[in-house]
Amino acid sequence: MIIHRHISSLRNYLHLMRKKGLSIGFVPTMGALHEGHLKLMQASMESSDITVCSIFVNPNQFNDKKDFEKYPNRLGSDLDMLYNTGVQVVFIPFTDEIYPPSAPITDNYDLEGLDTRLEGKFRPGHFLGVCQVMDRLLHIVEADYLLMGQKDFQQCLVIKKLLKITGLPTQLSIFPTIREPEGLAMSTRNMRLSPDQKVQALNIYNCLIEIKSKIESEDFEQIKKLAVDRLTRNGFRVDYVEIAETESLFPVSQRNSAQPLVALVAAFLGDVRLIDNMLLQ
Ligand code: AMP
Numbered sequence: 001m002i003i004h005r006h007i008s009s010l011r012n013y014l015h016l017m018r019k020k021g022l023s024i025g026f027v028p029t030m031g032a033l034h035e036g037h038l039k040l041m042q043a044s045m046e047s048s049d050i051t052v053c054s055i056f057v058n059p060n061q062f063n064d065k066k067d068f069e070k071y072p073n074r075l076g077s078d079l080d081m082l083y084n085t086g087v088q089v090v091f092i093p094f095t096d097e098i099y100p101p102s103a104p105i106t107d108n109y110d111l112e113g114l115d116t117r118l119e120g121k122f123r124p125g126h127f128l129g130v131c132q133v134m135d136r137l138l139h140i141v142e143a144d145y146l147l148m149g150q151k152d153f154q155q156c157l158v159i160k161k162l163l164k165i166t167g168l169p170t171q172l173s174i175f176p177t178i179r180e181p182e183g184l185a186m187s188t189r190n191m192r193l194s195p196d197q198k199v200q201a202l203n204i205y206n207c208l209i210e211i212k213s214k215i216e217s218e219d220f221e222q223i224k225k226l227a228v229d230r231l232t233r234n235g236f237r238v239d240y241v242e243i244a245e246t247e248s249l250f251p252v253s254q255r256n257s258a259q260p261l262v263a264l265v266a267a268f269l270g271d272v273r274l275i276d277n278m279l280l281q
Helices: 007-019 035-047 065-069 075-085 126-141 150-166 188-192 195-214 220-233
Strands: 002-004 024-029 050-055 089-091 145-149 171-175 236-245 261-269 272-279
Touching: 002 007, 007 024, 007 050, 007 089, 007 126, 024 035, 024 126, 035 050, 035 075, 035 145, 035 171, 050 075, 050 126, 126 150, 145 150, 150 171, 150 261, 150 272, 188 272, 195 220, 195 236, 195 261, 195 272, 220 236, 220 261
Parallel strands: 002 089, 024 050, 024 145, 050 089, 145 171
Antiparallel strands: 236 261, 261 272
């Protein structure tokens, strides 16, 4: 496993690999890795000759500074996990190289409203920050394949749009959410939950299951209200429970959409914000 800390050294290395005809898979992360991340690495290693994992906690995508400061750092165990998984390349860039202080960050992207719905509404500027870092990383790695998790459903749609905007040939593949045996979606943020909160957090998954079981027979507004009530009763502060079209994330209030649907939840337990989603068809 090779660790690159500088953009130039990673670029030179990948250039050599490409000249040898090797394909490159890219899994961007913010570290504090878990089984969900490792599944993406494994999938990449099955389909590409070289897998590049980046670890970079992108300050620009945190609308809440405290959330950024509290983001777990487990670099030692991350590297052990990546080594044991067989990942060939780890990229851990310096913030000053990704965002050189001498160059003001002015990039903007027309995400056609995707950045203002759901997560975008509750985390203003979040997806702009995601695009700014991914634009840079994608241009540095120039991967053949980009692997991301359905866990961050809206983020996947944003990156799909970003790839279209930039015209990069990288192909995006989205992989199912990896869950704890009881159903809680694996997340770096789960590390900040107490054992009791972890049990409480299961309500999110159970709400999604309930929404899915009722979607064919019951009123959407009623289904969502029941879910919000259940989460609130169980100690959550709910940002949203929404049923939306999978491509646009336009909220849907009646069962007349020809589009496939997805249920999405974002809610706080204490100061930990959790998100999850489930495809409904
Ligand atoms: P993060 O480090 O949280 O930014 O996540 C890096 C990548 O891992 C993103 O593409 C996430 O969607 C993906 N990911 C995070 N958690 C999971 C999970 N439980 N299952 C599948 N993919 C995940």
